[in-house]
Amino acid sequence: VGNLIADGVIWRLSKSANLKVISRLSTAVFRGRTSDLGQVSAHLGAAYVLSGAYVANGSQIMVTAELSAARDDQVIWTDRLSGSVEDLLRPESEMADRIARAVHFAVFDAEVDHILTQPLPTLESYSLLLGAIKLMHRSTREEFLQTRNILEELINRHGRIAAPRAWLGHWYILRLTRGWSEDRTRDAAEALATTHAALDRDPSDALALAAEGFVYCHLFKDLDMARRRCEAAVLANPSHALGWLFLGTVDAFKGDGAAAVHETQRAMELSPLDPMRYYFESLSATAALSAHDYATAERLARSSLALNRMHPSTWRALTIALVLQGRMEEARSTLAKVREVDPTLTVETYLARMPNAQLETGREWARCLALAGLPSGNGNSKRH
Template identity: 30%
Template sequence: MADVVSYTRLMEAAEVETHSRYRTLRVSVIDPALVSRRGEIVKNTGDGFVAVFESPRDALRCASELQREVTGFEAQQPPERRIAFRIGVHWEPVIFDLNDVYGHGVNIAARLQSVAPAGGVVVSSVLLRVASDLSEFKFDDLGELHLKNLSRPVHAFLLLMPGVDRSTVLGASSKATGRAKLPSIAVLPFTNISSEVGDSYFAEGFVEDIIVSLSNIQELLVVSRGSTMPFRRRMIDPIEVSEKLGVRYFVSGRVRRSGKRIRLSVDLVDVTSGAVVWAENYDTDLAEVFGVQDEIATRIVEKIAAYVRRAEVKRALRKPPKSLNAYDYLLRALDLLYKFDFASFSQARGLLEKAIEEDPEYAAPYAYSAKWHNFNIAEGWSVDFDADSAEVIRLSNCAIERDPHNALALAIQGHGKSMFFRDYDSGLDLCERALAVSPSNSWAWVFSSGTPGFIGDALTGIARAERAIRLSPLGQQAFFNFCLLGQNHYLNAAFDDAIRWSKKSLNLSPRFGNAARVLAASLVAVGRMDEARQVSLHHKHILPAFRVSDYARRCPFKEPQGSLYVERLRAAGLPD
């Protein structure tokens, strides 16, 4: 149970401003924290809320993080205008009824909240008894409290936080929590607007496919399907969705049968503005509907993911440095990582290191740092091949330790073991693990396409790279997908296809050296020497320190492909 301290006074002094800041807190701080800790708001009280959780530890962690984050968020406001919460936490089964929750446990949480200091959290002894591993927290024993309208006293504890005790008010703090605050999204039940009952099952299946695919994207928090069921067959109010589910984005859709065709319309809404930021219509024959369902769901997910990434990057770039968290640092790094000029690339590494420093338990920055070292070697910038290749393995291991289901880390490590250590068996095993844990992850598919090509199974590499392109045809990684597809076509001796896809890669990322090398070798293979030399000149311009003799020692292709590829690079005019 959470309540705003002196809400009436704040509203009387500045009603519009207070309401606007409270709404901003809900969307930017409170709702993401609740979703990340598997919490759900079940009732809004105007000046606070009631939330339920799946575990006592989640509830306590969420309360603690909320207080720290709200304090940091409000630090720039004058003391008399700051919004602060009192929070009470108790653990007991409750009764759900429509948009409310009842039971003795709710009353206890409410009374604990009423005695909490501003910015503080008061917890029942019941919760502490049933919670596991609370070593990260410290408490002040408040003893047996006789609370209003409760016949029995409640043994309670105050969560110790800087500046908070039984009588003080939380002081200002500009330090935000280091926990990575990921954007959250909900897929609401699609509406069947035709009279056919069977279309409802199709709509529900579509929602399930989209949720599963979105859940494979590491940078998104996706609300479970069960939490969205109250919105079934209802008019959708963005504010209500935000307040009830604690999300920044939601997806809704409509299904209509018209004769022998099924029509599907999908919208993506940003709840901070209430605007529909992306919409699409799909139309297919009824007989083919289940055959194309996965394909349409995949396209929808890619569109959603691409928009959310763009929106979140813009949001992060607008933030002042002192308010950045681990996820924001990661976004800023990714905005620079794929530009492939040395200054941007070097800056990306520093931002990834800051993301790790902010949240040492957040797996994603470790995975992308491993990718950074991978590219650093591949582009010829590494001054210590052994150290950088070891870092690929170390950093990907750090990510896997923190998140065993991080498909990007598994795939990068698999690719790295094959590419830098020629440990193809381990590489294949790791890539298979990546695909097993996240079959809709385009990075997993494209990195898993490399090793088959290295060992002479280019057809498998082609199929996997094509799958990555279907999953991410327009995303940040499209240039890499095109390059790996071109590389596998080269290894399959389909040189015209290799030229076509390598050119596509260079059109998207002109400074990506690997694509230039594949293109140059492919042009030599078909005797187009003048064009190959032009590509070689471009390669010298973007990577002046690159030497074929250095690359020959680490070329991952099995013989005779390795030696032949190196000879063709020399023939194209790349410096030896």
């Protein structure tokens, strides 16, 4: 039973592209020993150690698990879970999934706390990268802006590696879509230079190709070029979740809803424990809007907001889904949330940002926001 739990958790954690998980066969040697955390970490080169115990009673099992950070010998997560042995025999064990999901998010949260309290030169590169990925998607502008310094530190340390530059390209996209860009033209040029530099180092890097695709999508509004780059990303690595997510979003903007839904679903299947889960669900809601599946768009948007209530595009997607279901009072209430997180938004600024402003999808979504009460550029609500 213990082996089933360990194998299930390891398999789920290994599906994440951002965590390197050590095989159970390598860790089994420490089972039943009194070795302390430092010894385990030193032998395995592990930054975190997941340990625990279980008690079986007939067909039921109680599991106690804890996750410790090797750097300071501190427990950062612990829980007690109960379930059935039958569940552990399933390929998609609920208990193993719960443990893996909790461990995954605990690691990312710990790395964010670590980089916020330590000077950059003292931090290991893996801490910087994991922390930057999570911090980039935090809600405050100050934390978001700090991420750029972290990524630039990684670029300085690892000049030949594409990943930090690719994530920096993604940073520019998020700054625009959150309404924080002060100069779109400058940001577009810097973002493209960043992704070009990443691809110079590795022309087949899926992350760099996907990031450049989204740069063309959001910063240049060139959906055809964006799609070619995203297609190249998933051809280079068919298991690259962000490549599929961005490809699906581009197809959603272009109005190919069926393809968009397929591609964003593929993305979520490939990264079920992603620290940016809210982002995956938010863009999947956009895909569902394009496919005219408004109930699914609402469900995905609400699920995304449960993880991050400060992402403006999710509130916009929910507003649009409610309008298209004829639920106007709820849509107006939701739009108030849009204005809270993005107070400068108007119909005109929305269309100015959106890469599909000249397409049917963009015009329809702008009309829905206006019907919910979003003001036009002169401060009056635009009604159609």
